[in-house]
């Protein structure tokens with residue numbers, strides 16, 4: 560589904576999406592859009608790596624991907640944390656700003672008509688959101704309160720038969736942070752049916 564030219568852009572884009580998981584993410588989004596229609600929505604754009612995968616699925620199914628991020632980085636992206644990258648700090652303000660990287664990536668991938676940036680904090684955006692979603696991908700902040708707030712404010716927008724995807728789900732704390740696993744556990748308790756696992760990416764279908 561992804562052209563060689565787009566793979567070149569994906570590989571040059573900063574981010575946190577292993578290739579096998581990106582492929583699985585796009586396939587799940589593609590299948591959901593064919594089954595129940597779009598649009599697709601991602602929480603956690605960063606520099607656009609996963610948005611290119613999902614944008615390809617959106618383009619192929621004639622829908623769009625909305626990708627939500629304040630572009631100031633999660634707690635774990637800030638200076639002093641493992642996932643900090645000084646290149647995404649705006650020298651004028653000293654704050655992270657991944658938006659210019661995202662814009663360049665989506666332009667280079669030729670996906671400006673299929674990927675719509677929503678720049679803001681996830682919860683306030685959700686409070687005024689009204690459109691049912693064929694596919695929801697949660698990959699924003701990984702602190703428990705932040706990840707759970709994303710789930711609580713957005714999962715209800717997934718259409719019946721639509722798909723919820725959660726990234727960085729690690730069942731054991733030795734493998735990674737537990738918040739996404741707690742969100743996955745909550746989703747299962749709420750009636751989402753697990754349908755796939757690729758690496759740390761898990762997908763579930765809404766009844």
Ligand SMILES: C[S@@+](CC[C@H](N)C(=O)[O-])C[C@H]1O[C@@H](n2cnc3c(N)ncnc32)[C@H](O)[C@@H]1O
Pocket residue numbers: 573574575576602603604605606607608609610627628629630631632633634636657679680681682698699700701705
């Ligand atoms: C793990 S990164 C996303 C990685 C990306 N999906 C990729 O493929 O590389 C998490 C992103 O979520 C954003 N974020 C964290 N908390 C947020 C919130 N409450 N609202 C909007 N964006 C948030 C951060 O700014 C960061 O860019």
